[in-house]
Amino acid sequence: MKKLLLLAVTALPAAAQVPVQAPAEAATVQTRRAGNQLVLDVQDPGNHAWRVQTSDHLGDWTNGATYRVFNGSLSIPMPLNGSRRFFRLNSDEAGTVSSDADSALLLPATFFNYANPTLPAHLLAPPIVAQDNTPANNATTNAGATLGRALFYDKRLSANQTISCASCHQAAHGFSDPKTFSVGFAGGLTGRNSMGLTSAKYYLREHYFWDERAATLEDQVLQPIQNSVEMGMTLDLLVTRLSAEPFYAELFADAFGTPAVTSDRISKALAQFVRSIISSRSKYDLGVPNFNNFTAQENQGRAIFNGAGNCNACHGSDNFVPGNLIFNNGLENPYIDKGVGAISGRIQDEGLFKVPSLRNIELTAPYMHDGRFATLEQVVEFYNSGVVNHPNLSAPLRNPPGGPNGGQPRRLNLTNAQKAALVAFLKTLTDTTVTTDEKFQDPFRYQAQ
Incomplete structure (x- = not known):
């Protein structure tokens, strides 16, 4: 039973909470006014599809559009008509919704340039080039780093779908965590501070983590996913979960030629994205x-x-x-x-x-x-x-x-x-x-x- 019941009226103030009946998957909704619209802010770690239903008297419900949550949250604007209006989000009666890459992701028509960034001469000098730890079998490509970008921000990589790589490596903080210790998927704390990822490509020793226990960046990116405190996943479960998403079939096909999802490909794509985060304009x-x-x-x-x-x-x-x-x-x-x-x-x-x-x-x-x-x-x-x-x-x-x-x-x-x-x-x-x-x-x- 995934049904989520939401009651709302046009007299809501600019921001308000309304009564919500939450499903077993712990989805919740808050409402807020935005001009002449009521915005339904859905938090849904299960990434379900939801049909909007409306009623004027809590009797007959009229079906509206179906919306899909793609990464834990979605804001749905609704017009406010009449003096009193009720809204319901119903997952049990959700219609078909597109789950392709265009629906799930905000990507440019052509890939961003990850593979060949424009760098100043001093970052192309031999001593700098020698620091590059990119392996011969995982050169950064535009499609590979695009897939890696989606994976980096995707909460599906954690057991309860609440934590992503970006949760502990936040762009605004140099891809690190402002907390002393990062919070894992179940609320536990990591044993060390999350290291910034800026220019991680340039490290001659290649090894990663504070204690250098990962021999390569490709090894490193898979370990937090499997860590019992950080993300709590198994690679088999992750492969199954990502394989069920149509938009990932597109991204993996673009990056590797076929839609097959494997842990090796996940590793390579994440490493490509991280290596592309290069500072050159300070x-x-x-x-x-x-x-x-x-x-x-x-x-x-x-x-x-x-x-x-x-x-x-x-x-x-x-x-x-x-x-x-x-x-x-x-x-x-x-x-x-x-x-x-x-x-x-x-x-x-x-x-x-x-x-x-x-x-x-x-x-x-x-x-x-x-x-x-x-x-x-x-x-x-x-x-x-x-x-x-x-x-x-x-x-x-x-x-x-x-x-x-x-x-x-x-x-x-x-x-x-x-x-x-x-x-x-x-x-x-x-x-x-x-x-x-x-x-x-x-x-x-x-x-x-």
């Missing part, structure tokens, strides 16, 4: 090579970053990522979360964590694997005065052996003005053109046609 990028567009403070911060601060030892190149190294940055001793050490069981790996790109770092607070720092100012102060001595502390954060306090954690002793300058420089790496670009946003239709 203030920093516009300033290369002479940075005449920088303020004096920003240039001072750049000099500290590359000089006294030695920040580029771990965040090098124009993508601000490490080379083929992983680091212990002295957050604590002993480490509560042992990072790579928890995977390998080796003492010498304790406290080693993946070093993320600093691109869009201003947007990805809180910081570190456990989200312990709320602001960039706190991060800078940590590296200025708070690095903790640990047996595995990486060399760039130690004083050179043989000199004053040799081997001990470095203290930068920056002035307040210098710390502010370093923060100002880090903010030049912000690129909102990538976080607001339509081709990286949620493609699902949430407004009834």
Whole structure:
């Protein structure tokens, strides 16, 4: 029994809740006024089809159009006629509704360009190209990344269809989560902060997650789906669920030549979409090579970053990522979360964590694997005065052996003005053109046609 009963009258204020009889699938409806229309805002994790029925006296119901919920929610505008009008959404008597890609998704007539983005010369230089971890068997295509975009935002990827990849990797936050720990499908919390995905394509080491347990991005994208806290799915169930959607048959056929849904294809499409999220138009990028567009403070911060601060030892190149190294940055001793050490069981790996790109770092607070720092100012102060001595502390954060306090954690002793300058420089790496670009946003239709 999926029937959902909604009673509404024309005298509703601009926003109101009305009595609702919810079905077993936990669908709900709220109503609001929008001009001379009543808008029915449907929340339906089961993605059912609903027929609108109307009545003037709660007796005979007149059938209206059928609407399909495609990704958990749908707004249905209804004209308000007469002094009193009743509306009912009835899933039991829903008519046939199109579930093709045009009905489910807001996609352009021709694919967005994911495969060959226009990049400035400094991001086409050999050192940058060498950071590209795209495998030979999964080059990004426009159709593949389009499929990946739909999958990235689709709540079908979680057991109860309430959580998507984008729930924990939000575009406005540099494709990270502003919460210290992300909320999973059943309300549980993840063990680590969700890392930003901006320019994830450029990571020479290839490995993913804070502890680098996933050998490739293709491996990584499937693990949250199967995680018991995050999304709680099995790959077999996911394949069955997506195979039942006609619009996915179109997207998989465009991307891979046939409509078959497989976990391998899901993995490849998601990885293609994530690799396409490339930052290239920050203030920093516009300033290369002479940075005449920088303020004096920003240039001072750049000099500290590359000089006294030695920040580029771990965040090098124009993508601000490490080379083929992983680091212990002295957050604590002993480490509560042992990072790579928890995977390998080796003492010498304790406290080693993946070093993320600093691109869009201003947007990805809180910081570190456990989200312990709320602001960039706190991060800078940590590296200025708070690095903790640990047996595995990486060399760039130690004083050179043989000199004053040799081997001990470095203290930068920056002035307040210098710390502010370093923060100002880090903010030049912000690129909102990538976080607001339509081709990286949620493609699902949430407004009834």
